[in-house]
Amino acid sequence: MTVKKTARAPKAATGARRSPAEAAQPALVQLLTPEGERVEHPDFSVETTPDELRSLYRDLVLVRRFDAEATSLQRQGELGLWASLLGQEAAQVGSGRAMRSGDYAFPTYREHGVAWCRGVDPLNLLGMFRGVNHGGWDPNEKNFHLYTIVIGSQTLHATGYAMGITKDGSDDAVIAYFGDGASSQGDVSEAFTFASVYNAPVVFFCQNNQWAISEPTEKQTKVPLYQRASGFGFPGVRVDGNDVLAVLAVTRWALERARNGEGPTLVEAFTYRMGAHTTSDDPSRYRIADELESWKLKDPIERVKAYLVREDWADAAFFEAVEAESEQLAVRVREGVRTMPDPDPSSIFEHVYAEPHALVDEERAGYLAYAASFDSEGDEN
Amino acid sequence: MAAEQFTMVKALNEALRRSLEENPKTLIMGEDVGRLGGVFRVTDGLHKDFGEERVIDTPLAESGIVGTAIGLALRGYRPVVEIQFDGFVYPAFDQIVTQLAKMHARALGQIKLPVTIRIPFAGGIGAVEHHSESHEAYFAHTAGLKVVAPSNPVDAHWMLRQAIASDDPVIFLEPKRRYWDKAVLDPNGAPELGLHQARVTRPGRDLTLIAYGPMVKVCMEAAAAAAEDGQQLEVVDLRSLSPVDFDTVAESVRRTGRAVVVHEAPVFMGMGAELAARITERCFYSLEAPVLRVGGYFAPYPPSRVEDAFLPDLDRVLDAVDRAMAF
Numbered sequence: 001m002t003v004k005k006t007a008r009a010p011k012a013a014t015g016a017r018r019s020p021a022e023a024a025q026p027a028l029v030q031l032l033t034p035e036g037e038r039v040e041h042p043d044f045s046v047e048t049t050p051d052e053l054r055s056l057y058r059d060l061v062l063v064r065r066f067d068a069e070a071t072s073l074q075r076q077g078e079l080g081l082w083a084s085l086l087g088q089e090a091a092q093v094g095s096g097r098a099m100r101s102g103d104y105a106f107p108t109y110r111e112h113g114v115a116w117c118r119g120v121d122p123l124n125l126l127g128m129f130r131g132v133n134h135g136g137w138d139p140n141e142k143n144f145h146l147y148t149i150v151i152g153s154q155t156l157h158a159t160g161y162a163m164g165i166t167k168d169g170s171d172d173a174v175i176a177y178f179g180d181g182a183s184s185q186g187d188v189s190e191a192f193t194f195a196s197v198y199n200a201p202v203v204f205f206c207q208n209n210q211w212a213i214s215e216p217t218e219k220q221t222k223v224p225l226y227q228r229a230s231g232f233g234f235p236g237v238r239v240d241g242n243d244v245l246a247v248l249a250v251t252r253w254a255l256e257r258a259r260n261g262e263g264p265t266l267v268e269a270f271t272y273r274m275g276a277h278t279t280s281d282d283p284s285r286y287r288i289a290d291e292l293e294s295w296k297l298k299d300p301i302e303r304v305k306a307y308l309v310r311e312d313w314a315d316a317a318f319f320e321a322v323e324a325e326s327e328q329l330a331v332r333v334r335e336g337v338r339t340m341p342d343p344d345p346s347s348i349f350e351h352v353y354a355e356p357h358a359l360v361d362e363e364r365a366g367y368l369a370y371a372a373s374f375d376s377e378g379d380e381n
Numbered sequence: 382m383a384a385e386q387f388t389m390v391k392a393l394n395e396a397l398r399r400s401l402e403e404n405p406k407t408l409i410m411g412e413d414v415g416r417l418g419g420v421f422r423v424t425d426g427l428h429k430d431f432g433e434e435r436v437i438d439t440p441l442a443e444s445g446i447v448g449t450a451i452g453l454a455l456r457g458y459r460p461v462v463e464i465q466f467d468g469f470v471y472p473a474f475d476q477i478v479t480q481l482a483k484m485h486a487r488a489l490g491q492i493k494l495p496v497t498i499r500i501p502f503a504g505g506i507g508a509v510e511h512h513s514e515s516h517e518a519y520f521a522h523t524a525g526l527k528v529v530a531p532s533n534p535v536d537a538h539w540m541l542r543q544a545i546a547s548d549d550p551v552i553f554l555e556p557k558r559r560y561w562d563k564a565v566l567d568p569n570g571a572p573e574l575g576l577h578q579a580r581v582t583r584p585g586r587d588l589t590l591i592a593y594g595p596m597v598k599v600c601m602e603a604a605a606a607a608a609e610d611g612q613q614l615e616v617v618d619l620r621s622l623s624p625v626d627f628d629t630v631a632e633s634v635r636r637t638g639r640a641v642v643v644h645e646a647p648v649f650m651g652m653g654a655e656l657a658a659r660i661t662e663r664c665f666y667s668l669e670a671p672v673l674r675v676g677g678y679f680a681p682y683p684p685s686r687v688e689d690a691f692l693p694d695l696d697r698v699l700d701a702v703d704r705a706m707a708f
Contacts, residue, residue: 134483138491145455146487150479156445157480160452167434167458187476190445197440351490352524354548358577358624360524 026224028240028270029250034298036306046249050313056244057308058322059093060301063113065326066122069333070129074279078337079129083110087274090300091207093117094247095175098255102143102172106158109147111177118144123336132343152178152185155204159191162200173201173258181212183228184220192232201258203251204266207241209273214286229266241271242300345371384567390560392538393423395568397461400545401431404459407545409436410450411463420465421501421560443473450496451481459495461545467502468511481550482525493548503595503645505558505692507685514682515646520552521623528622529576530554532597534564536620539572547576556595579626581633585615588639588705591630591656593619596643596693603698614702622652630656631663638669639705643693648676670708673701
């Protein structure tokens with residue numbers, strides 16, 4: 001897969017030379033239409049082999065199937081909560097597959113598709129939603145940081161990490177994931193400032209899924225989000241977040257900028273949260289069904305399938321095989337969650353500190369003695 | 382460099398210098414810490430000798446400073462962050478409490494956050510609002526943070542080196558009104574105590590004064606004054622506020638039977654409340670009097686012209702001593 005993109009910031013993307021009316025409805029970078037037609041863009045392009053395209057399709061399907069399974073597991077009481085990525089598969093797979101192994105991702109709590117691309121076992125993502133841990137995977141194993149729940153905080157961690165990459169003289173890069181709601185957080189603005197001032201190799205990847213729980217993007221911003229970047233001195237691009245090829249091309253370009261010492265980039269992946277904010281949410285209270293229906297026509301998976309069929313790069317056997325694989329994944333996830341053990345209560349006291357802490361030690365001993373007192377009462381009976 | 386006189390500022394500066402020399406991953410970050418050397422000159426000369434890659438002047442955004450320090454720590458660095466004044470730490474409070482303190486546990490111990498946050502704290506220097514606050518209870522209340530407050534130049538030096546060497550996040554509270562106190566220090570020597578050990582600074586048999594940071598000196602003066610009246614007051618310098626060395630405290634109070642806790646922070650819900658409760662639990666049958674507390678009032682830190690009325694001084698400490706002795 002190759003990406004062609006000149007190093008200069010695309011004129012069409014900065015919005016600087018557009019009329020206000022145009023700026024209000026900025027064009028998306030799109031390489032694959034909702035109908036599955038491959039189109040060209042003046043600034044961005046990507047060449048994919050049939051194998052690579054089939055691989056992207058597989059990612060999209062497996063990630064969606066995993067997500068659907070997790071939603072079901074929440075409905076069955078196996079998970080306490082689930083934050084579905086339904087509709088955002090292309091934004092996550094396209095950006096996740098743009099990364100190299102040495103790159104580092106700082107996710108929100110919805111980046112299940114990015115985790116998949118990084119090679120994190122999907123079961124590891126479910127521990128926190130089941131309530132057996134708060135994350136728990138080793139972030140450095142796959143260069144995928146823990147899910148961050150407080151909105152926007154991780155953009156600063158990503159920026160600091162990227163500053164460290166520069167100090168190390170490495171050409172790795174970082175992606176900071178966040179959403180349209182997070183764009184209002186001070187931490188995100190501070191991350192933009194630090195990244196710009198230190199020319200940090202970080203890509204700010206904003207999935208604008210149109211809704212921050214019940215608040216539409218209009219409650220967060222008066223200008224298209226990607227245009228925020230220009231005030232901080234780096235380029236911003238709005239990409240069709242449901243177009244995996246466009247997301248791949250734009251993210252690769254942004255990562256290359258970072259590697260080449262050209263600093264941060266803001267990518268706004270324009271997409272849609274097809275499901276609820278989380279399984280605790282009820283979108284019917286705040287958005288109309290027509291909106292959902294219109295976005296269904298822009299589905300990120302259907303267009304890849306249509307393209308594969310149109311080009312005769314995949315046959316029925318391929319689609320059936322991916323479907324079968326997705327069912328196997330669902331079974332593995334279902335069984336894995338149902339047999340996921342609760343932690344020992346005394347684990348509350350583990351890893352509070354890296355080094356000994358007298359109070360934690362004292363309280364652990366107190367808890368263990370208290371718990372043991374029930375055992376001895378049981379013995380007496 | 383042999384033993385010589387150091388102000389606390391110089392002792393801290395030398396600790397930072399040694400830490401930068403000893404570990405190439407150590408970084409200094411903060412507002413004006415570079416060319417200026419910090420508003421109190423604690424980082425004086427470090428920018429010149431170690432360069433802007435290791436002594437980093439940051440944008441004026443405290444959450445950004447701590448948040449990027451976390452990211453640098455995740456990359457393997459050991460950031461030492463300066464918050465310019467106590468009252469400016471609150472924009473970073475979210476990053477400190479929700480991220481820095483909890484990330485090690487969130488990762489089940491698989492990542493470490495060796496971040497030291499230096500904060501010039503407490504009052505007594507005639508400053509404007511937000512420059513005199515004692516917020517140690519907020520931090521000590523948060524599991525995952527270690528909190529320390531030295532009282533003198535020698536402890537300041539060694540405790541800072543120990544804090545930077547720690548693999549845990551440490552809130553390092555510097556008593557700014559003691560910045561210009563002097564003591565003999567040999568940076569080539571070794572620390573007398575571990576970072577989280579308290580010290581009996583003055584032995585006595587009648588009552589234990591418990592303090593930390595700026596109030597240790599006040600308590601030492603109170604003990605000297607009381608000695609003239611024939612009272613032998615013991616002074617315990619806590620040094621560490623999380624964890625607290627309760628063993629040293631309890632051992633002292635069991636001998637003296639009386640305790641007075643002194644801090645600048647408001648008495649209500651302060652460190653003194655926790656100490657009084659713990660002392661009562663551990664030393665109940667040794668106590669001759671309730672544990673008394675001397676501290677700031679439940680009011681915003683006052684304008685400097687009246688801060689002397691807010692801050693515990695020798696007379697207020699001795700007044701509490703008299704009340705405790707009257708039981």
